[in-house]
Amino acid sequence: MGEPISASIGLDEPGPATIAVDVNFETFFHDESETLYRRLCLITGNRAESEEIMQDAFLKLWERWDRAGSIDDPVAYLFRIALNGSRMRARRAMRASRRLLPLLGGEADPFEHVEAREDLRLLLRGIPDRQRTALVLTEIFGYTSEQAGEIMHVRAGTVRMLASQGRAALRGKERDEDA
Numbered sequence: 306m307g308e309p310i311s312a313s314i315g316l317d318e319p320g321p322a323t324i325a326v327d328v329n330f331e332t333f334f335h336d337e338s339e340t341l342y343r344r345l346c347l348i349t350g351n352r353a354e355s356e357e358i359m360q361d362a363f364l365k366l367w368e369r370w371d372r373a374g375s376i377d378d379p380v381a382y383l384f385r386i387a388l389n390g391s392r393m394r395a396r397r398a399m400r401a402s403r404r405l406l407p408l409l410g411g412e413a414d415p416f417e418h419v420e421a422r423e424d425l426r427l428l429l430r431g432i433p434d435r436q437r438t439a440l441v442l443t444e445i446f447g448y449t450s451e452q453a454g455e456i457m458h459v460r461a462g463t464v465r466m467l468a469s470q471g472r473a474a475l476r477g478k479e480r481d482e483d484a
Contacts (some may be wrong), residue, residue, distance in 0.1 A: 330370050334363055337380055345387055358394065362387035431478055436471030439464045 330335070345355035365386050366373065376382045429437050435457070442453035443464065445475065450461040450468070457464060 330367055333379065337383060338363065338396045339384060343385060344384065345391065347386070348391060354394070356385050361390050365390075428475055428478060432471050432474040436467045436474060439467035440471040440475075443468050 341360050341362065341378070345358050346352055349355050349358065362383055366379070366383050373379055373382075406444055432440075438457060439453060442448045442456060443450060448456070450464040453464045454461040459467075
């Protein structure tokens, strides 16, 4: 952990010139943590989040510190780790908000579900009973093909075949309606 490496110090200074010095991880952390924290505060706008991202970035760099001697610019590498961590957090937050927003959104059209249900009922009525049963059991109620086979008194392979045929029939009906 205390092996010296060549690091670039002075990124805040203008121009591409940097001073190369040998540092261990503790020195590197002491020299770069405040600068990284300030940069992350500017990016995220949140001090607590910036601190967490900074700590995660330093932890990931520390885990690779034995190979850090091969890194041309450890400061830039650390900043890239922090930016990637910030982006991953933002993506996770976006995914979570997309799942949550429909729950928080205004009241949906109450007739939309009725219309969709009626459309599905009409589509399903147009395929053979066994195919419809296999599709309803596996796709709507979520039974496995083995469980659906027990309910229908057929083999699991038969359920899969019937459901596949039913899906194909429904796709054919959709194409006919679109034409």
